Amino acid sequence: xxxxxxxxxxxxxxxxxxxxxxxxxxxxxxxxxxxxxxxxxxxxxxxxxxxxxxxxxxxxxxxxxxxxxxxxxxxxxxxxxxxxxxxxxxxxxxxxxxxxxxxxxxxxxxxxxxxxxxxxxxxxxxxxxxxxxxxxxxxxxxxxxxxxxxxxxxxxxxxxxxxxxxxxxxxxxxxxxxxxxxxxxxxxxxxxxxxxxxxxxxxxxxxxxxxxxxxxxxxxxxxxxxxxxxxxxxxxxxxxxxxxxxxxxxxxxxxxxxxxxxxxxxxxxxxxxxxxxxxxxxxxxxxxxxxxxxxxxxxxxxxxxxxxxxxxxxxxxxxxxx
Numbered sequence: 001x002x003x004x005x006x007x008x009x010x011x012x013x014x015x016x017x018x019x020x021x022x023x024x025x026x027x028x029x030x031x032x033x034x035x036x037x038x039x040x041x042x043x044x045x046x047x048x049x050x051x052x053x054x055x056x057x058x059x060x061x062x063x064x065x066x067x068x069x070x071x072x073x074x075x076x077x078x079x080x081x082x083x084x085x086x087x088x089x090x091x092x093x094x095x096x097x098x099x100x101x102x103x104x105x106x107x108x109x110x111x112x113x114x115x116x117x118x119x120x121x122x123x124x125x126x127x128x129x130x131x132x133x134x135x136x137x138x139x140x141x142x143x144x145x146x147x148x149x150x151x152x153x154x155x156x157x158x159x160x161x162x163x164x165x166x167x168x169x170x171x172x173x174x175x176x177x178x179x180x181x182x183x184x185x186x187x188x189x190x191x192x193x194x195x196x197x198x199x200x201x202x203x204x205x206x207x208x209x210x211x212x213x214x215x216x217x218x219x220x221x222x223x224x225x226x227x228x229x230x231x232x233x234x235x236x237x238x239x240x241x242x243x244x245x246x247x248x249x250x251x252x253x254x255x256x257x258x259x260x261x262x263x264x265x266x267x268x269x270x271x272x273x274x275x276x277x278x279x280x281x282x283x284x285x286x287x288x289x290x291x292x293x294x295x296x297x298x299x300x301x302x303x304x305x306x307x308x309x310x311x312x313x314x315x316x317x318x319x320x321x322x
Contacts, residue, residue: 007039011049012058015072020112021061024069077110082119094136094187094206136188136206142213143182143190143205150218152178155211157203166209174210177201178218181227191230195219200230245306246278250297260290276301288313 014033019025025033027046034041041049050070054060059074077085089095089103108116139155146153154174158166177192180200188205249257250273257265257277265279281287283306291298292314300307 006037007034007041007045008049008052010034010037010039011046012053015053015058015060015070016075017113019071020115021071021073023112023114024063024071026067026069072112075110077107079111079115079119082107082111082115086119094184096136099137135209135211139190139205139208139211140182140188142211143179146179146213146218147182149213151213152176152216152218153211153213155208158207158209160207175203176214176216177203178216180221180225181230183227183231189231191227193219193221193225200225242280242282243303243306244278245281245283245303246276246301247291248299248301249275249277249294251275253294253297256294283309285313292317 010033011030014025014030027043030046031041031043050060059072061071061073063069063071085107086104089100089107092100095103104119108119111119142153145151154176156168156172157170157175158168161167177190178195179190180193181191182205183189183191190203190205190208192201192203193199194201247257248270251269254267254275257267257275261277261279261281265277268276268278270276288306288310291300291310300310
């Protein structure tokens with residue numbers, strides 16, 4: 001009986017690892033494979049085993065040519081899906097290089113060995129700035145646990161120093177915070193709610209250390225709290241006054257504006273080929289620098305206070321080079 005159970009497991013392993021649409025196996029191949037595992041199998045029993053594998057949900061496809069061959073058809077992830085996931089992992093700045101390669105190796109194991117070889121050949125490590133905090137993955141897990149159980153958390157929060165060391169805020173004392181949401185905008189951000197102050201605070205998740213879930217219950221969040229709107233309004237996590245801003249952009253910048261403001265913003269094409277964009281944003285140095293990077297192709301039309309802030313930012317930057 002033990003051999004019979006093992007036989008099914010080994011056959012399932014054979015189909016997952018060795019077969020795909022371009023790489024099939026016949027009954028003789030299965031018998032020889034099982035023999036290498038020390039398991040004797042009869043041809044008739046193999047056909048029965050194939051039916052059992054189908055019954056438990058494996059898509060064993062029969063290909064009839066001169067011989068009868070088989071392969072695993074539908075998988076949990078198709079090859080294009082795995083390719084997409086690997087691309088996302090490679091492009092993620094909040095993953096360390098080490099973690100990226102670990103995840104990619106795990107993803108390739110979801111394909112056949114032949115397909116995995118093709119996936120590995122396309123893998124490259126992007127030369128981009130990546131997080132240096134391996135603790136990030138445990139932080140995310142702890143934050144999700146707190147969110148699911150409506151609990152608060154404690155952690156230490158740090159800034160990087162010029163020599164690559166950690167400088168802990170508040171003298172290294174623990175923060176006690178109540179998670180409201182966990183959001184991704186090129187980096188992971190923890191959004192917490194401070195009931196006594198009636199306000200939300202955000203932290204970079206990769207600069208959190210020693211996170212632990214505590215028994216303190218999280219207070220009820222304001223009914224109008226929308227995590228997506230919060231992230232969009234704080235505009236790359238730099239504080240500023242929320243204002244309704246209208247920009248004039250050359251039409252070639254329309255894609256960049258869509259990426260920044262989404263389709264919720266108001267877009268108006270002008271007769272001269274420019275586009276006016278009106279959106280709610282926090283007028284922060286990050287937002288102003290984004291406008292400034294387009295030079296004369298982008299300008300703030302209103303409000304006047306935002307125009308003045310941009311002028312001051314440009315003057316201060318220019319003064320560094322005069």
